[in-house]
Amino acid sequence: MFPLFVNMNISVEQSVEALLSRNFSEEGLTDLFLIETNWNPQSRKLVVYIDSDDGLTLAKCQEISRLLQNELHAYLKDPFQLDVSSPGLDRPLISSRQYKKNIGRKVRVDLRNGITKSGVLRFVHGDRIGLEIKERIKGRKSSQTELQEIGLQEISKTFVEISF
Numbered sequence: 001m002f003p004l005f006v007n008m009n010i011s012v013e014q015s016v017e018a019l020l021s022r023n024f025s026e027e028g029l030t031d032l033f034l035i036e037t038n039w040n041p042q043s044r045k046l047v048v049y050i051d052s053d054d055g056l057t058l059a060k061c062q063e064i065s066r067l068l069q070n071e072l073h074a075y076l077k078d079p080f081q082l083d084v085s086s087p088g089l090d091r092p093l094i095s096s097r098q099y100k101k102n103i104g105r106k107v108r109v110d111l112r113n114g115i116t117k118s119g120v121l122r123f124v125h126g127d128r129i130g131l132e133i134k135e136r137i138k139g140r141k142s143s144q145t146e147l148q149e150i151g152l153q154e155i156s157k158t159f160v161e162i163s164f
Contacts, residue, residue, distance in 0.1 A: 012039040012076075016048060019071055020064070032060060033097050035087050044080040046072070049087040053101055056086045092157040099124045099158070106161040107131070111154050118161065119148075127152045 010018075016037045024032045035049040050056065050064060065084040072080065093099055093107075102121055109117045109131060119133035128149050136143045 012046060012072075013037040015075075016046070016068065016072075019068070020048075020050070023064075023067060029060075029063075032056075032064070033095065035091075035094055035098070044076070044078065046080060046082050048082070048084045049091070050084060051086055051095075051098060051101070053097060061085055089160050089162060092159055096124055096152070099129055102160055106163060108159045108161050109150060109155055110157045110159075111150070112156045113154070117148070117150070122147060129155075 017034060020032075020034050023029055024034070031053045032050055033052070035051050036047075037049070038047045039045075046068075048064070048068065050061070052060065061084045065082060068084065069082055072082065087094075087098075093102065099121065103123065105121055106118065107121045109119075109129075111117065117131060117133060119131040121129060122132045123130040128151050131148050131150055132145055133148055134143050134145050
């Protein structure tokens, strides 16, 4: 560990990002990555969303929670609430690592131009994704499948769709 809050001019979120960036390079944690941090000074609640290339376990969330709790306790002094969890299916995909771990799953992609596309995520390459879209042929009961490439900069939000 290192003194997290040496520079008091950086935000809680920036400090958490710096600490986790360093710790995620340590053995046993390299599959983890930070998705988002939210600090609410009024309620004194810090929410940290992390994910893993190999599937996030409760044990990993607890380990990161203890690490942050130890560092933040001295800095924030007054009691605070800390929640460390995966982003869940109700939150959009943000990082390319999230896209990669969801290859083969059905997703809904909301584009910046207002169009929504649904299909199976087939690849992530650089700043582009491949979406396999099944479309019905007008006047027929059959459908055709098309692989469309979409630039990440064109995407507003992407959600994993749950299939039952």
